[in-house]
Amino acid sequence: MIEVTEWVESNNLKTSEGLFYTVVGNSTVGLKETTDLVSGRYEGGLKLWECSLDLTKYLQTLSIIPARVLELGCGHGLPGILCAQKGSSVYLQDYNEEVIRHVTGNNVIRNGVKDRCKLFYGPWGDLSNLGSFDLVLTSETIYNPEYYPSLLTAIRTSQARCCLVACKNYYFGVGGGVELFAKSAEDFGFSTQTLLRIDDIASTRYILELTPKY
Ligand SMILES: C[S@@+](CC[C@H](N)C(=O)[O-])C[C@H]1O[C@@H](n2cnc3c(N)ncnc32)[C@H](O)[C@@H]1O
Known part of the structure; x- marks a missing residue:
């Protein structure tokens, strides 16, 4: 787990839900986003992706938020941070240490939820011993x-009875997409259900719910 202490005051913007997020790329934070992904090295966490805002908005409409929440591939971590603001204890995971230290950590502090969040980094294959969760969140990870x-496997290891996956219809150039992922999840022992479909000019986006059949 990473201890976060840093908040870079000059470097924050606010979403329409009132959550602060760190603007990456100027000299204060010292990180530059020059490409969306470098497979196996940098997995896109410096950028705030559209579906995480969809998921944050969706979570804001729920009256009950579970006690223990895990956000996988969190990047800026806004869905998890919103849950923490509503009282959940939240674990935030990203592939890259620098994302967790300088972006997620900054957002956690700026949004006043440091005491309710635990932050860590590394590949999903290494996840274990985190205990059980009530809800898993993940956005733009498919x-x-x-x-x-x-x-x-990470979702299954969490023992959560519900996982919300915010994603686009199709990821051009990489090959993933909602249909393929839902099929893999079904083969893995999850039932899948579309909770929300968002059509706009640029993309079709979804919030999927995975529940274990086991
Ligand atoms: C496109 S970014 C999305 C970030 C954020 N969830 C959002 O929607 O703004 C994908 C995220 O998935 C995570 N990720 C991708 N592949 C991973 C892997 N093999 N193991 C762990 N994390 C991974 C990275 O941490 C990265 O931040």
């Missing part, structure tokens, strides 16, 4: 079908 087994 772009690469090669990662489905480790992502689905």
Whole structure:
């Protein structure tokens, strides 16, 4: 687990839900986002992706938020941070240490939920001994079908009765997409249900619910 202490005051914007997030790329934070992904090295966590805002908005409409929440591939971590603001104890995971330290950590502190969040980094294949969770959240993490087994194993390891996956219809150039992921999840022992479909000019996006059949 990473201890976060840093908040870079000059470097925050606010979403329409009132959550602060760190703007990456200027000299204060010292990180530069020059490409969306470098497979196996940098997995996109510096950027705030659209579906995480969809998931944050969706979570805001729920009257009950579970006690223990895990956000996988959190990047900025806004869905998890919203749950923490509603009282959940939240674990935030990203692939990259620098994302967790300088972006997620900054957002956790700026949004006043440091005491309710635990932050850690590393590949999904390494997740274990975190205890059990009530809810798993994940956004824009299904772009690469090669990662489905480790992502689905991490969801299963969490023992959560519900996982919300915010994603796009299809990820051009990488090959993942909602249909392929839902099929893999079903093969892995989950039931899948579309809770929300969002059509706009740029993309069709979904919030899927996975529940274990086992
Ligand atoms: C496209 S980013 C999405 C970030 C954030 N959830 C959002 O929607 O703004 C994908 C995230 O998935 C995580 N990720 C991708 N592959 C991973 C892997 N094999 N193991 C662990 N995390 C991974 C990375 O941490 C990265 O931040």
